[in-house]
Amino acid sequence: MIAYKFLRPDGTSPFTGFRWQLPNGGPGRWVDAPVEPCRSGIHACRVSDLPFWIGRTLWEVELDGEIVEHRSKLAASRGRLLRQIEAWADDLRDEYTRMCANRAHELVNSISPPLTAWDAVVEPSIPEGPALLGFVAARIAEEISGPEAYHEERARQTAWLTERLELD
Amino acid sequence: MAQVQEDQQSSAAAAEEAELLARLRAGDERAFESLVESYHGTMLAVARNYVKTRDVTEEVVQEAWLGVLKGLDRFEGRSSLKTWVLKILVNTALTRGGREARSVPFSSLGPAGEDESAVEPERFRPPGEAFAGHWNAYPGDWSSRPEEGLLGRETIDVAKAAIETLPEAQRTVIAMRDIAGCSAEEVCETLDVSEGNQRVLLHRARSQVRAALERHLDD
Amino acid sequence: MTELHSHDHITCQEVVELVTDYFEGALPADQADLFEQHINFCEGCDWYVDQMRTTVAAVGRVEEEDVPDEMRERLLTAFRDWKRK
Numbered sequence: 330m331i332a333y334k335f336l337r338p339d340g341t342s343p344f345t346g347f348r349w350q351l352p353n354g355g356p357g358r359w360v361d362a363p364v365e366p367c368r369s370g371i372h373a374c375r376v377s378d379l380p381f382w383i384g385r386t387l388w389e390v391e392l393d394g395e396i397v398e399h400r401s402k403l404a405a406s407r408g409r410l411l412r413q414i415e416a417w418a419d420d421l422r423d424e425y426t427r428m429c430a431n432r433a434h435e436l437v438n439s440i441s442p443p444l445t446a447w448d449a450v451v452e453p454s455i456p457e458g459p460a461l462l463g464f465v466a467a468r469i470a471e472e473i474s475g476p477e478a479y480h481e482e483r484a485r486q487t488a489w490l491t492e493r494l495e496l497d
Numbered sequence: 498m499a500q501v502q503e504d505q506q507s508s509a510a511a512a513e514e515a516e517l518l519a520r521l522r523a524g525d526e527r528a529f530e531s532l533v534e535s536y537h538g539t540m541l542a543v544a545r546n547y548v549k550t551r552d553v554t555e556e557v558v559q560e561a562w563l564g565v566l567k568g569l570d571r572f573e574g575r576s577s578l579k580t581w582v583l584k585i586l587v588n589t590a591l592t593r594g595g596r597e598a599r600s601v602p603f604s605s606l607g608p609a610g611e612d613e614s615a616v617e618p619e620r621f622r623p624p625g626e627a628f629a630g631h632w633n634a635y636p637g638d639w640s641s642r643p644e645e646g647l648l649g650r651e652t653i654d655v656a657k658a659a660i661e662t663l664p665e666a667q668r669t670v671i672a673m674r675d676i677a678g679c680s681a682e683e684v685c686e687t688l689d690v691s692e693g694n695q696r697v698l699l700h701r702a703r704s705q706v707r708a709a710l711e712r713h714l715d716d
Numbered sequence: 717m718t719e720l721h722s723h724d725h726i727t728c729q730e731v732v733e734l735v736t737d738y739f740e741g742a743l744p745a746d747q748a749d750l751f752e753q754h755i756n757f758c759e760g761c762d763w764y765v766d767q768m769r770t771t772v773a774a775v776g777r778v779e780e781e782d783v784p785d786e787m788r789e790r791l792l793t794a795f796r797d798w799k800r801k
Contacts, residue, residue, distance in 0.1 A: 343756065344752055381753050381756075382753065382756060383756070383757070384756070399745060399746075399749065400746060400749065401749055401753070402749065444627070446626065446627035447627040447628070449627070450627065450628060457757075457759055460756055460757035461757045461758065461759075463757070464725070464757045468628070468725065471724070476722070476723070476724060479724050479725075480724070524795075524799040526792060526795060526796070529791070529792070529795045530788070530792065533783055533788070533791055534782075534783055537780065537781060537782070537783045538780025538781055539780075541781060555784065555787060558787070559787050559790060559791065562791050562794070563791075563794055566794060566795065566798040567798075569798075614733075615732040615733055615735075616729070616732045616764075618729070621727070621728060621729045629727070630721075630727025630728060630729040630730065631727055631728045631729075631758075632728045632758075632760040632761075635759065635760030635763060636760060636763055636764050636767060637763065637767070638763045638766075639763070639766060639767055639770055640763070640766055647770055647774070648770070648773055648774055648777060652774050653774055653777045653778055655774075656771070656774045656775050656777075656778055657778045660775065660778065671775060675772055675775040675776055676775060676776065676778050676780060677780065678776075681740065692742075696736055696737060696740060696742060699736055699740075700733075700735075700736035700737070703736060703768060703771055703772065703775075704732070704736075704768075706771050706774075706775060707767055707768055707771040710767070710770070710771055710774060711767065
């Protein structure tokens with residue numbers, strides 16, 4: 330099945346440091362990693378998982394073998410990189426960051442009295458980038474309307490990414 | 498893949514141990530000497546958990562080896578050689594440590610008190626405030642420092658000094674795990690402590706040492 | 717096992733208490749996921765986790781003590797006695 334994966338600019342995994350073979354004229358090499366009961370296997374995102382794992386570069390991956398669905402990721406026993414989603418570059422990352430910051434401001438001011446203390450972290454967080462702002466917006470949504478709202482905000486972020494990156 | 502590697506490692510270790518035992522039983526002095534050397538750090542660390550004075554810990558380690566020799570012919574290999582030697586050491590510490598010896602009250606390991614937090618609570622946004630529990634100010638980025646400074650002589654000495662000020666149980670666990678390279682299972686078996694408690698002790702110990710390194714590095 | 721304050725996200729304060737369990741592979745899958753999500757967006761905690769790795773590495777370089785000469789001699793003598801029996 331097709332899924333997505335964020336990697337560091339050098340093609341390594343942000344948590345394990347594993348170096349993936351990057352696609353070059355064709356898909357990268359298959360990687361095998363047995364899925365044990367708890368953790369391991371190759372981790373990848375469904376589209377709905379993307380906002381939770383925002384990274385520097387985005388890749389389309391093909392998963393095979395045993396595939397386990399976790400709450401916010403997939404774990405598969407085989408995977409390979411198919412292509413880079415090149416649209417996910419600095420410009421779009423900055424746009425996403427700004428989109429989340431604007432959402433945060435909007436949410437903060439959507440109630441009376443406004444959540445001024447929560448608003449205070451938004452602009453200073455911008456340099457830290459899209460992953461943080463995505464969390465900030467969702468967390469503020471949760472503060473106003475509860476845990477459901479956290480997930481709704483994440484779903485909004487997914488919709489934005491799906492559209493701008495032209496994912497299926 | 499990981500499981501296969503683990504199995505290979507443990508059967509390689511088992512083969513190595515069988516060979517060592519054969520050499521010991523054949524009277525190979527070099528084998529005995531290198532065994533004593535390789536276990537020395539671990540044995541001191543374990544002994545220190547039960548006995549305070551440096552002299553007594555060394556006596557206890559020596560006594561333990563005599564006990565090992567006494568029992569070597571009868572050792573059946575049901576546990577690993579290391580675990581067996583360390584068990585003898587613990588028993589020796591408890592029975593021969595004299596007035597000093599104490600059973601470690603691991604069962605009295607309570608939840609972390611206020612001073613047992615890995616990081617002082619004041620460094621995080623207070624409960625009830627916006628983004629409660631998040632850093633007030635970020636800790637330092639050590640990755641931007643050259644490795645020679647990070648893992649150089651000075652830093653190692655700071656780590657060593659910090660370990661020496663830890664409560665016994667924490668000191669023993671971090672010495673066994675991170676200095677001597679014992680596995681979690683070896684620590685639990687030797688000290689008769691649960692995996693969870695072993696982790697708590699390791700966590701507290703490492704957190705203290707990190708704090709000491711931070712004070713040293715971020716000056 | 718630590719009870720988290722939320723099923724959807726963890727705080728920096730929780731991260732610093734969970735880091736050892738994370739290194740040991742002892743976190744339940746859901747908690748490990750939240751841990752990784754957090755260090756993915758929180759630079760401060762990414763740096764803290766790195767500090768803990770450096771700490772373990774530094775401790776790993778602390779030298780183990782040598783066997784004192786006297787002990788070495790006594791034990792070798794004992795070994796030779798044991799051999800002879």
